[in-house]
Amino acid sequence: MAKEKLFEVKDLRISAYNDEKVEIPIVKGVTFDIHEGEVVALIGESGSGKTTISLAALAYTKPGLHFTGGEVLLRGKDVLTMAPLEQRALRGANVAYLAQSAAATFNPAITIGEQVTESAVLHGVLNQAEATKRAEALYHALELPDPNRIGYRYPHQVSGGQLQRLMAAMALCGKPDLMVLDEPTTALDVTTQIEVLKAFKKVIKEENAAAIYVTHDLAVVAQIADYIVVLYSGEIMEQGPVEQIINHPSHAYTKRLMDAVRPTPTAGMGVQVGDEHDRDVPAIEMEHLTAGYGGIVDGEPIATILRDVSVKVENGHVVGVIGESGCGKSTMARVMAGLLPQAKGHVRLEGKELNGSLNDRKLDELQKVQFVFQMADTALNPKQVIGDIIGRPLEFYHGIKGKKKHAKVAEILEMVELPAEFASRYPMELSGGQKQRINMARSLAANPEVMLCDEVTSALDSIVGANVIKLLTALRDKTGVSFVFISHDLSTVGSFADEIVVLYAGRVVEQGPTDEVLSPPYHPYTRLLISSVPELRIGWLEDTMQKREMAAGIARGVEITKIGCPFFNRCPMAIENTCDVKDAPIRELKDGHQIACHLSIDQLNESEANTQQILHGYEKIGKDKPLETG
CATH class of the missing domain: 3.40.50.300 (P-loop containing nucleotide triphosphate hydrolases)
Known part of the structure; x- marks a missing residue:
């Protein structure tokens, strides 16, 4: 059964005036649809109009810009022609916006719970008790620690990745029809990005929510989007289902974006430096x-x-x-x-x-x-x-x-x-x-x-x-x-x-x-980082989260310790009563390569070989059983 069309952008045009009062087109006739439960990604480099188009869903333009044509329909009603009070009621209640920086979004002087529930209560969608109950359910769904008490904390008392997920809880609390996610993982480190992507994907599916996902990272898009709109200079270059755009792109610009996707870190990437600038002492x-x-x-x-x-x-x-x-x-x-x-x-x-x-x-x-x-x-x-x-x-x-x-x-x-x-x-x-x-x-x-x-x-x-x-x-x-x-x-x-x-x-x-650091043997943490770099492949996120080191490494937070190896609580190969109580010895390899680990080089090599063997077998037999790496 075909899903209902929730959101439509028809021939949208947005312009600005330059110093000579000449009108300059910024968005030039953009058209796309979003159905219920669908995530549509707007991709393109800086200045392509991604954020400008996505903000139109809230009937909003940045200062200096103005709508010059087209329609933006939410459940068949044009948000651009609504009265200002109707538009105000729409924002946060029917369309929720997630900004790039969670740290700038939250008020440091107010508890997290108050801020997560504020919009839902303010718009009369839920009363305070109902909003608090829904917020706690969302904390569970987004896999936040101590979900029954995290609402009593202040923003500075949680990590950046947790704050990013709390921003998603804030957006979802009022049960909006549409979410606008504007580069929500761009500034996050790779392990936190995976944690946030996994949580976003899970909660969007469970809530049957529709979303506009704004990003320039195609590898991220491949993990979360159903449909992709490729933009350049305010125009659509190409659009279609994620599988078609990722695996069979037709426009030269889409191919150029793909060429700029970060490659998986491997040996051979390293830069060879000449000796013309060498000196006797380090800089x-x-x-x-x-x-x-x-x-x-x-x-x-x-x-x-x-x-x-x-x-x-x-x-x-x-x-x-x-x-x-x-x-x-x-x-x-x-x-x-x-x-x-x-x-x-x-x-x-x-x-x-x-x-x-x-x-x-x-x-x-x-x-x-x-x-x-x-x-x-x-x-x-x-x-x-x-x-x-x-x-x-x-x-x-x-x-x-x-x-x-x-x-x-x-x-x-x-x-x-x-x-x-x-x-x-x-x-x-x-x-x-x-x-x-x-x-x-x-x-x-x-x-x-x-x-x-x-x-x-x-x-x-x-x-x-x-x-x-x-x-x-x-x-x-x-x-x-x-x-x-x-x-x-x-x-x-x-x-x-x-x-x-x-x-x-x-x-x-x-x-x-x-080249040595990116070649096995790796420190277990280096391997976690390498495994966390998104690949331009549909299904990569699900495959990756089934690896044992990812499950252990992503699930737990960083702890700064005075004794032992600080990675102990996240390491899939940790040795009880050794790694947690003794500082790791420095293992010397070739060309000045050093690894601080209680495991011997042979044990690290053996672990990597086991992982690759299991991964290879997993690819051959299909995706019907989870990975377990030793």
Whole structure:
């Protein structure tokens, strides 16, 4: 029996006016349908109109935009022609919106339960008692910990992945007809992303909910969508069932998006670096470093984040630092930059000891270590033109002024592949990818020895992110600058870094050349990360969640421990009364590859061989029994 058509977009047109009051079309005649219980994905790179179209479901446009034509029908009624009070009643009750950032969505001063139930009660869909009961049922369905009490907590008392699922509970509490999910997993690490996707898919199916899923990640779309609409510059390039678009795409642009999908991390991805920039001492190194927050008690921070970490970055090399949210990646960069003094250990720049605080560092030491922040939107001053933003470090560190400064700004813009006329623009006039290039150009203007890149591609679409990596590679080859590239995306790190450091709960569990780290034997946590990178294959999520290490690794949270291996509670191969009470020994492999694990190299190799054998047999016999890996 055919499902009822719930939502229709017919020839939707949205425009804006430029400074000369000339109308510029943004969305150019888009048409698609959504049936009950169906998830329709809108995909395309930044600026393709995905969010603009999805917001039309709430009869809303961003400031500066206006509807110029078409219809948006919810159960046959055009939401664009409704009276303002009707539109207001629609939002949250009939159409619920899930934003990209859960942290920005929740009020830190109000309990989770109050916020999850607020919309349902406000719109009169449920009374408070009914809403609370439904919220608790949704906490169970979304597999949240302590579902009967989590509503009494505050947003800061739960993890990022849990907050993302609580945002889904907030949207579903009022039983809306349609959910709009706007990049809900883009900024999450791979293991948290799987956890959230699994929960979303389960609850959408159980609730028979319909959804618009906005994303640029085709591998994610393959796991959750029933139907795909491919957008470019406000127009539909191609649309159809997920199986057709993923396996038999017809448009060149869809194929281009597929080429930009992150590959599964494997040996052979690693970058070979020449020795033309080599020196006798590392560009920067950390030795037996312990750091954290909240003051020092008995030589230890009150909240210890990094414990006994040693990392070297050779000149002209890229060291990728990977791990889940909260593992200490950004804390490591902050210590290197002098933003956070260490409690113990050493930081050396070109062999010379650095003071822990940037206030005590010399000007040339500050100039040689530059930080590129994750969010260009908040890192760039919106009231300064690009020329002043890039020109400030030229003047501060090198005393370059006047015409020489303008010429140097143009040269640096060219270096990041942007035209010189961008110097007179403001950040708001640039796209996300362009702003990220300006963010990097500002650091380059200091002429640094080391650039600390903190998740600089996590909020960018696949195509723009790939272009940024290409740019960074060219800069390294040309200038010899070293990079510490922090990311939760193992595929991006694998394609750019020549060495990888795997952090877990503030400790280095594995490090070495990229090809060695991505080849068996792996640390059990590295294997979990590699297994968690979505593949462009329908059914991958279900297959993956049946592996034993995924079930163990995804289900439990990160615990920072003082003794034993911190991965003990999530490891499918953990040894009782050993892994939980003794620090893991460092296993030395070839070419400087190290694994911190109580299991011997032979045991790790044997475990990997067993996994591959079972996986191979599983593929041969079909999908009629769950996986169990040893």
